Amino acid sequence: MFNRKLAALAAAAVIGFNACGGGATTAPGGSGAPAGSAAAGGCTVGVSWNNFQQPRWAAHDEPNLKGTVEAGGGKYISADANLVAEQQLTDVDTLISKGAKVLVLLAQSGTAILPALKKASDAGIPVIAYDRLIEDPGVLYITFNNQGVGEAEAKAILTKVPKGNYVLIKGDPGDANASTFLPAGWDAAGLKDKVASGDIKILNGPAGTFTDGWKTEKAQTNMEAIIDKAVADGTKIDAILAENDSTALGVVGALTAKSYGFPPLSGQDGDPANLNNVALGKQYVDVFKQANELGKAAGAAALALCAGTKMADLKLPAGLIAAGVEPTAGLSAQDFKTPGGTTVKSFILQPTPLTADTLKTAIDAGQVTKDALCKDVDPAKAPPACK
Amino acid sequence: MTNVAEAAPISGQTQPPARSSLRDVLAQTEIDLRLFGMLVALGLILLIFNILSGGKFFQPTNMVTLAVQASGVAVIATGMVLVIVSRNIDLSVGSLVGLVAMTYALLMTDWLPNILGMNAEFPFRWVIALAIGVILGAGVGALQGFIIAYVGVPSFIVTLGGLLTIRGVIWYLSSGAAVSGLDPGFQLIGGGAQGSVGGTVTWILGVLGCVAVVALLFNSRRQRRRFGFALRPVWAELLLGVIGCVTMLGLAAFANNNFWPKGLAERYAAENHITVPAGGLLIPTGFPNPIILLVGVTLVMAFIATRRKFGRYVYAYGGNPDAAELAGINTRWTILKTYVLMGVLCALAAAIASARLNGATLDVGQSYELYVIAAAVVGGTSFAGGIGSIPGAVLGAFVMQSLAYGLSFMGVNSPGQNVVAGIVLILAVGFDTYNRRRGS
Numbered sequence: 001m002f003n004r005k006l007a008a009l010a011a012a013a014v015i016g017f018n019a020c021g022g023g024a025t026t027a028p029g030g031s032g033a034p035a036g037s038a039a040a041g042g043c044t045v046g047v048s049w050n051n052f053q054q055p056r057w058a059a060h061d062e063p064n065l066k067g068t069v070e071a072g073g074g075k076y077i078s079a080d081a082n083l084v085a086e087q088q089l090t091d092v093d094t095l096i097s098k099g100a101k102v103l104v105l106l107a108q109s110g111t112a113i114l115p116a117l118k119k120a121s122d123a124g125i126p127v128i129a130y131d132r133l134i135e136d137p138g139v140l141y142i143t144f145n146n147q148g149v150g151e152a153e154a155k156a157i158l159t160k161v162p163k164g165n166y167v168l169i170k171g172d173p174g175d176a177n178a179s180t181f182l183p184a185g186w187d188a189a190g191l192k193d194k195v196a197s198g199d200i201k202i203l204n205g206p207a208g209t210f211t212d213g214w215k216t217e218k219a220q221t222n223m224e225a226i227i228d229k230a231v232a233d234g235t236k237i238d239a240i241l242a243e244n245d246s247t248a249l250g251v252v253g254a255l256t257a258k259s260y261g262f263p264p265l266s267g268q269d270g271d272p273a274n275l276n277n278v279a280l281g282k283q284y285v286d287v288f289k290q291a292n293e294l295g296k297a298a299g300a301a302a303l304a305l306c307a308g309t310k311m312a313d314l315k316l317p318a319g320l321i322a323a324g325v326e327p328t329a330g331l332s333a334q335d336f337k338t339p340g341g342t343t344v345k346s347f348i349l350q351p352t353p354l355t356a357d358t359l360k361t362a363i364d365a366g367q368v369t370k371d372a373l374c375k376d377v378d379p380a381k382a383p384p385a386c387k
Numbered sequence: 388m389t390n391v392a393e394a395a396p397i398s399g400q401t402q403p404p405a406r407s408s409l410r411d412v413l414a415q416t417e418i419d420l421r422l423f424g425m426l427v428a429l430g431l432i433l434l435i436f437n438i439l440s441g442g443k444f445f446q447p448t449n450m451v452t453l454a455v456q457a458s459g460v461a462v463i464a465t466g467m468v469l470v471i472v473s474r475n476i477d478l479s480v481g482s483l484v485g486l487v488a489m490t491y492a493l494l495m496t497d498w499l500p501n502i503l504g505m506n507a508e509f510p511f512r513w514v515i516a517l518a519i520g521v522i523l524g525a526g527v528g529a530l531q532g533f534i535i536a537y538v539g540v541p542s543f544i545v546t547l548g549g550l551l552t553i554r555g556v557i558w559y560l561s562s563g564a565a566v567s568g569l570d571p572g573f574q575l576i577g578g579g580a581q582g583s584v585g586g587t588v589t590w591i592l593g594v595l596g597c598v599a600v601v602a603l604l605f606n607s608r609r610q611r612r613r614f615g616f617a618l619r620p621v622w623a624e625l626l627l628g629v630i631g632c633v634t635m636l637g638l639a640a641f642a643n644n645n646f647w648p649k650g651l652a653e654r655y656a657a658e659n660h661i662t663v664p665a666g667g668l669l670i671p672t673g674f675p676n677p678i679i680l681l682v683g684v685t686l687v688m689a690f691i692a693t694r695r696k697f698g699r700y701v702y703a704y705g706g707n708p709d710a711a712e713l714a715g716i717n718t719r720w721t722i723l724k725t726y727v728l729m730g731v732l733c734a735l736a737a738a739i740a741s742a743r744l745n746g747a748t749l750d751v752g753q754s755y756e757l758y759v760i761a762a763a764v765v766g767g768t769s770f771a772g773g774i775g776s777i778p779g780a781v782l783g784a785f786v787m788q789s790l791a792y793g794l795s796f797m798g799v800n801s802p803g804q805n806v807v808a809g810i811v812l813i814l815a816v817g818f819d820t821y822n823r824r825r826g827s
Contacts, residue, residue, distance in 0.1 A: 055562065173801060204798055205798045209798075209801075210800050210801050211801070212801045213750065213753065213754075214750075216744065216750060216751070217748075217750065217752075218801070220743065220744060221792070222795055224456065225452070225792055225796045228448055228449045228796060229440075229796050232440070232443035232444075232446060232448075245565075246750070249565055249567070249744070253743060253744045253745060256579070256745060257455075257577065257578065259580050259581075259647070259648040259650060259651035272564060273748075274565075376568055
């Protein structure tokens with residue numbers, strides 16, 4: 001819960017920046033030196049994690065970051081701040097004194113980390129803000145496009161069901177992610193226009209239904225009332241846009257309890273129980289962020305910075321990052337305007353929508369085991385990943 | 388505030404308040420005015436929603452959904468009455484529901500097959516899981532009860548600690564991930580078309596209920612005559628019998644007017660080679676299993692509270708702890724037992740919640756403590772101790788859930804639902820307090 005909230009906060013912040021920044025300007029084409037090509041031997045990359053206890057970092061981010069650095073001939077050192085901002089400042093000092101030539105920071109606090117940024121710039125060490133933004137004009141920002149999550153959810157469902165009756169299930173009403181940013185992604189994918197043109201009718205009011213605390217049980221009771229209402233009105237639910245996986249799980253519970261069948265349903269996070277539902281045909285799409293690729297991108301960028309490439313000239317090596325995850329703006333570093341008004345260079349990776357046909361990606365990424373993914377799946381109707 | 392045990396039937400007919408004729412009639416029939424008032428309130432709420440929705444609200448399908456949604460909270464509320472009556476509180480129920488729900492899910496998906504080698508084909512595996520869950524609930528309840536009753540730490544603190552600790556333990560059990568895929572037998576506890584008793588059994592239960600009402604009335608009249616107590620007028624007995632029977636049979640008929648969803652009925656027909664008639668295959672669902680469970684729990688709990696020594700001790704202690712102690716009641720043991728009972732009820736509610744979800748998430752049961760306390764209090768339980776009734780708490784749960792469900796049905800979002808629930812909670816208790824003060 002806590003982690004999800006943190007992530008949501010971070011995501012909210014990031015999307016906020018996107019919204020303020022407007023269109024990113026295109027970097028001069030062709031002038032970027034490919035990252036990693038000139039990796040100096042013995043380049044030491046220092047990584048400061050804010051909280052290594054959270055499984056994601058140890059399972060996905062670190063091995064890929066480390067692997068990419070070491071494959072390029074670099075050396076990987078790291079420290080874990082255990083959620084303490086002061087500890088992270090000490091960690092950065094230690095990493096610098098251990099000889100780090102590039103720093104990768106997953107900041108516990110975007111402001112408390114600033115003294116460390118000062119030290120790094122005094123020492124001439126470039127800094128990569130990993131996953132979370134640091135408000136400093138000197139950083140390279142590597143993260144996922146969080147507005148893209150909502151967009152990917154809606155795009156998948158709208159392609160599957162271009163016309164009909166939609167139900168919108170949103171998260172906690174107090175979370176800007178639920179009320180503003182994910183719906184902005186839905187609208188960007190065309191939901192708003194289709195509602196305006198009458199192709200799509202929202203059954204549960206114009207704004208949809210919020211779910212206190214993103215609670216699965218609450219989503220279930222809400223959805224049951226929506227199904228009852230639809231049945232009483234004699235309307236059919238053709239598709240359901242749920243903002244994340246915990247609410248999507250509640251929707252599946254309600255559909256099961258009501259024996260309603262399973263209209264196309266969205267979600268995000270790549271939770272194993274939901275991926276299992278995708279395999280079972282109970283959820284149509286699950287959007288998730290491939291942390292592995294984020295780690296690779298940071299590793300490659302770190303090596304390039306080590307070799308003296310300027311941030312503006314950074315370019316990720318072609319083929320390093322999985323297809324579909326690469327930044328939409330291409331492999332060169334792009335300008336990114338922060339909410340603080342500064343412009344930094346950035347790589348913004350794309351989230352991955354998973355449907356029954358593409359579930360293998362989740363197994364390959366180590367997000368879910370085949371056993372968990374294919375639990376109770378009827379072999380006759382099994383998606384490719386379960387065969 | 389009166390602290391007098393008020394659970395015994397009010398012998399109103401000895402001094403009928405002749406203020407209004409309705410009041411007079413009610414006094415003659417000895418109907419509990421508080422319960423009667425709550426039934427009227429519940430009826431009004433349903434009626435208002437029915438009007439607002441243009442007649443679409445008051446239908447068997449919707450009422451069954453509402454009842455199933457209220458069942459988990461109502462089951463726990465029956466126990467919360469005893470806890471509050473004995474001047475304690477239990478804030479840990481939500482977390483305990485979550486812990487037991489997660490235990491059920493892990494037992495059936497991981498522990499039973501992988502540690503004990505019982506795979507899905509093992510007969511009645513879900514019963515074993517259920518038993519383990521109930522024992523776990525009772526155990527946690529006993530531990531908290533022991534600390535409260537024997538060590539003497541205030542129940543608010545102990546169960547607040549429990550709320551935090553147990554929720555944390557759930558995280559460690561599941562590493563934060565949702566666990567799904569329970570045994571088909573277990574899922575039936577949660578209701579739904581297949582998790583209901585069906586048309587025939589529903590009629591049988593309705594008839595049994597009718598017979599039971601009549602038998603109870605006869606028995607009570609015989610006992611009163613035997614001990615020389617005042618009798619109800621015959622017309623009142625007849626009225627109660629007719630109302631009771633009509634209600635039981637009416638509920639059965641109403642529940643049987645809820646049919647299997649079309650898709651499911653057609654699939655069932657295809658699998659069993661039944662030709663679907665022109666009007667569609669109408670298979671009545673009848674009472675859903677969680678409601679049967681709730682009725683059973685309510686009857687047992689009401690019996691314990693009003694007819695067993697333990698129950699009377701709880702009310703005696705709540706009315707006056709010192710007097711109860713001096714009268715030789717083992718008050719500590721009594722308090723501990725209320726928490727054990729609470730743990731068992733949490734385990735049953737957890738079974739309903741996880742069966743409905745076909746799994747468990749980190750947040751199952753979250754904020755149940757608030758809904759349960761609200762249900763008990765709306766149902767007439769007093770924080771001053773000694774006062775509270777089990778059917779009242781169940782009705783309280785239905786009142787609160789009918790508001791939540793009705794608003795949800797009308798498309799009112801959760802902030803609006805919370806506003807209404809909060810106001811109704813205060814109004815209900817305010818009205819109750821006002822009535823009691825006037826009565827005393």
